[in-house]
Amino acid sequence: MYGSAATGTMVLIHTLAKNLYYGGVRRLELGELYFDVSLLLWCGALVYLTANGLCSAYVPMLMVAFPLTTKLLLAKEFKLRGEERIDG
Numbered sequence: 001m002y003g004s005a006a007t008g009t010m011v012l013i014h015t016l017a018k019n020l021y022y023g024g025v026r027r028l029e030l031g032e033l034y035f036d037v038s039l040l041l042w043c044g045a046l047v048y049l050t051a052n053g054l055c056s057a058y059v060p061m062l063m064v065a066f067p068l069t070t071k072l073l074l075a076k077e078f079k080l081r082g083e084e085r086i087d088g
Contacts, residue, residue, distance in 0.1 A: 046060040
């Protein structure tokens with residue numbers, strides 16, 4: 001019951017933000033922007049928990065470390081594939 005309401009709210013907020021504020025932005029740039037903002041929020045939680053000495057700081061650390069590592073490792077691969085598509 002609460003999950004469907006939360007999902008609907010998130011979809012509504014993202015749709016409104018995309019249509020009202022980011023109308024001229026391409027989808028790829030918008031996806032990267034959402035990714036970066038979510039990482040920023042998790043980093044804020046990580047800094048807060050770490051500064052207060054709470055041991056549960058590993059949860060936001062996992063939410064930051066793995067997606068960021070994946071993005072950094074795959075960025076070169078995606079860039080090379082994009083250049084092949086442009087050249088080919």
